[in-house]
Amino acid sequence: MGQKADIHEQVAELKNAGEAFAIATVVRTVAATAAKAGAKAIIRADGTIMEGWIGGGCARGAVLKAARESMADGVPRFVSVQPEDMLAELGVSPGTEKEGVRFARNMCPSKGTMDVFIEPVLPSPxxxxxxxxxxxxxxxxxxxxxxxxxxxxxxxxxxxxxxxxxxxxxxxxxxxxxxxxxxxxxxxxxxxxxxxxxxxxxxxxxxxxxxxxxxxxxxxxxxxxxxxxxxxxxxxxxxxxxxxxxxxxxxxxxxxxxxxxxxxxxxxxxxxxxxxxxxx
The missing domain is CATH 3.40.50.720 (NAD(P)-binding Rossmann-like Domain)
Known part of the structure; x- marks a missing residue:
């Protein structure tokens, strides 16, 4: 509850300041992952995580890249971070986008899957x-x-x-x-x-x-x-x-x-x- 309260406060402050940012939300996990479904993070325009948690380096790079792109064009992103063998079963490679989902490789030993929805929050033009x-x-x-x-x-x-x-x-x-x-x-x-x-x-x-x-x-x-x-x-x-x-x-x-x-x-x-x- 503490994390959610902190994030909500930060979201309000950033909106009032007219700053662009993105909210990343973990919507699904399979097997062992550092972050669990419901975890959130605020990502600023420079790619830094201001508040919250979306896991370690296994998924962070793909999520931050998608967040920066979403803030640039105002379009939400959906990122699925999966181990290489799972990507192969789906017939996709890291970086592939299919039916609105961008796939990324999880190189961590846990071999878990984590799906993240990224919503840009932009100031009014x-x-x-x-x-x-x-x-x-x-x-x-x-x-x-x-x-x-x-x-x-x-x-x-x-x-x-x-x-x-x-x-x-x-x-x-x-x-x-x-x-x-x-x-x-x-x-x-x-x-x-x-x-x-x-x-x-x-x-x-x-x-x-x-x-x-x-x-x-x-x-x-x-x-x-x-x-x-x-x-x-x-x-x-x-x-x-x-x-x-x-x-x-x-x-x-x-x-x-x-x-x-x-x-x-x-x-x-x-x-x-x-x-x-x-x-x-």
């Missing part, structure tokens, strides 16, 4: 919206419905346009440490365009886009370049924001922007999962 235009308001509304953590950046007098948001910033001052994995959308549409775009480009982000024409974005980028904004950073700006779906209304434009962000986010997850699989 974040969108930072600068501006209070009709597109900005529509994007904030739809993004919340899709589970995004929405931060609205607009002057105090304009904040009332947004019915709900997870966080609010008066003006366009962004905190660098809180933007690296976020998706930034500048949707000022004539009200503070240059200031908002400068703020958006001054911090790291997974994606930054501008609601406006290519010509307008180019003109603003030229001004910012003259003011010393890094050319490489300017080159990352996506304008106009959103996928080309023929959008006309604010709601349609917001939908196209969210679709683009989802596309970028899923691509980044797939790339990260591939790197995790190749590097371990």
């Amino acid at each position: 974040g969108i930072i919206i600068l501006g209070a235009s009709p597109v900005a308001v529509a994007l904030a509304e739809i993004a919340l419905r899709f589970g995004y953590h929405v931060t609205v950046c607009a002057p105090g007098d304009d904040q009332g346009a947004f019915a709900a948001a997870d966080a609010r910033i008066d003006g366009f001052m962004l905190e660098t440490a809180e933007t690296a994995d976020k998706y930034i959308v500048v949707s000022t549409q004539g009200r503070g365009d240059e200031a908002a775009l400068s703020a958006a480009l001054s911090v790291p982000s997974a994606h930054v886009s501008f609601v406006g024409s290519r010509a307008k974005a180019a003109a603003l980028s030229a001004k910012l370049r003259d003011k010393g904004v890094d050319a490489d950073r300017l080159a990352t700006l996506k304008a106009p924001a959103g996928l080309d779906i023929g959008a006309i209304t604010p709601d349609e434009i917001a939908l196209s922007i969210l679709a683009e962000i989802t596309q970028v986010r899923r691509r980044r997850q797939r790339d990260a999962a591939e790197r995790a699989g190749e590097g371990r």
